[in-house]
Amino acid sequence: MASAIASRRSDGPESWLGRLSLTARILAVNIFALIVLAGGFFYLDSYRSQLIEERTDQAETEVRMAARAIALEPAGDRAATLTALGQANESRFRLYAAREAAPLDGWTRSTPTYELRDPSSEQWQRHAARALDRVIDKVVGAEVPEPFVEPARDRLAAWPEAAAAARTGEVQSHVRRAPDRTPVVSAAITVPDRSGAVLLMTTNDRDVVRTVRAERFWLGIVLLGTTALSIFLSLFLARTIARPLRRLAIAAHRVRLGRSREVQVPRLPSRRDEIGTLARALSDMSQALRQRIDATEAFAADVAHEIKNPLASLRSAVDSLEIVSDPDLRQRLVAIIRDDVGRLDRLITDISEASRMDAQLSRARFETIDIGVMIEQLVAARDERGVPNEVRLAFARPNRGSALIFGDGQRLARAIENLVDNAISFSPPGGLVQVAATRDRDEIVLRVEDEGPGVPEHAREAIFNRFHSIRPEGEEFGRHSGLGLAIAKAIVEGHGGRIYVSDREGNAQGARFTIRLPAAQR
Secondary structure (H helix, E strand, O other): OHHHHHHHHHOOHHHHHHOOOHHHHHHHHHHHHHHHHHOHHHHHHHHHHHHHHHHHHHHHHHHHHHHHHHHHOOHHHHHHHHHHHHHHHOOEEEEEOOOOOOOEEHHHHOOOOOOOOOHHHOOHHHHHHHHHHHHHHHHHOOOOOOEOOOOOOOOHHHOHHHHHHHHHOOOEEEEEEOOOOOEEEEEEEEOOOOOOOEEEEEEEOHHHHHHHHHHHHHHHHHHHHHHHHHHHHHHHHHHHHHHHHHHHHHHHHHHHOOOHHHOOOOOOOOOOOHHHHHHHHHHHHHHHHHHHHHHHHHHHHHHHHHHHHHHHHHHHHHHHHHHOOOHHHHHHHHHHHHHHHHHHHHHHHHHHHHHHHHHHHHHOOOEEEEHHHHHHHHHHHHHHHOOHHHOEEEEEOOOOOOOEEEEOHHHHHHHHHHHHHHHHHHOOOOOEEEEEEEEEOOEEEEEEEOOOOOOOHHHOOHHHOOOOOOOOOOOOOOOOOOOHHHHHHHHHHHOOOEEEEEEOOOOOOOEEEEEEEEEOOO
């Protein structure tokens, strides 16, 4: 069932749109709007129908007025009147006195007022226009009038509208189609006198087709120009969008293939839109990835170097153990092996924790912590375990609730414990390690001070690097991995804080480690 729903979803509009390139989508959207505009061609059919209807009403009005004029004329003057009316209206008037009688025709005394053109004698442009007329008529389903044909025997019965006017006494009209597809409008009415004669007027209204074709021509020009402009703007827009996206995609693909060191992701500094923001974000991400790779390689090299030393010592002791028979010397070699194994164990433990630190901080759930209560518990636990060299621990606890931090309590405790252990290791016998926590505006400031030799100014940044260690004279080699301060720095920075080292105030000897963390909002 789920697969069927997924299949139906994949066949939806989003699926086939997803197969199109961005350029094709932009063109499709703009051309669709042009197709809607092209519907104006079909609107012209209703416009043509409206013009023909208006011309038919006009013909009915003219034939009524002509019938009244004929009724006022004597029978002998009616032919001249028909001719004059036809020339004035560019029409042909015929007067049928009886059903089977030949009409009195206004063209008998003058030249024809209109001429039905033969399509075969016209230029190709006319043929193209008529072909377009037929296509549009077929698409919109327009009603095509019957062809206009002059009757071979011109009598009243040959004209249905004239016969109907004779029966009803009302004006009747009809529209036919000339050979060149122009409308021929006819209107008939009985003359309002006692003769009962029927007056028929016909006219070839070419202006209707000419007007419609002119509107269609200009609409086509507008549509063609709009289409060209739309395609140009679509391609320009697609280029400004698709081209930089393609460059970013190629760069990202090369990064994915493991070539991040040699890839320069374009930052597009001139773009101030969303694409520019995306480019700079991808560039920053690739640089961060490059730095992470470099850091990982450096970390791996440092790990190999740090492990290699105790392994070399361990191998030498094991090899010597096989050839030494002196019990005292063998006992010393066993002590060296035990010390190297402990050193490896501490090193691997610290390396494991350092490598997992970033991932653990990203998954940690932060909560509000009273840092004063936490440090008080740490100092008390350390006193219970015992402090070497009779070093004393002092903590100036702040007021409860005055030093609140939003973070991971377990990680923060590890960072402070590393600083305390570092201070104890550098303190002279019977020295004092002071821990303090205060609030400074929007920050919580933690300080750990010792009475040791202090940190040289040139090494105050380097001591926070992994495996960097400056140990006091006389300390047994290998007791520290050089990762404690690096772990503390990673934890502090993971909480949005900073850590640094300085000399103690005044002329007092020793180092002061300071941590500044954002205070929790109350």
